[in-house]
Amino acid sequence: MKALALLDSGNSTTFINEELKRKLELHGKKKNHIFHQPLQDHIIKRATEVIDYIKLECKDKGFSVKMMNAETMPGPLQADPVN
Numbered sequence: 001m002k003a004l005a006l007l008d009s010g011n012s013t014t015f016i017n018e019e020l021k022r023k024l025e026l027h028g029k030k031k032n033h034i035f036h037q038p039l040q041d042h043i044i045k046r047a048t049e050v051i052d053y054i055k056l057e058c059k060d061k062g063f064s065v066k067m068m069n070a071e072t073m074p075g076p077l078q079a080d081p082v083n
Contacts, residue, residue, distance in 0.1 A: 015073035048072045
């Protein structure tokens, strides 16, 4: 499997794509995440899963990344708001 990642050190939340989570068969704790959309002046709550620990490693073991408490990020058309 080929996975591309963007690591953003300015963020306080780590996200993992819902499709990648399914392909890797990862499971976590269910929670609601609040997304702030300041340009549209509203807030959206989405159901997510929090995965305690993920380690992704290159096949040649030349690079790896560890992610703690990564939240699933559903695609914009896949996600239904929750109350």
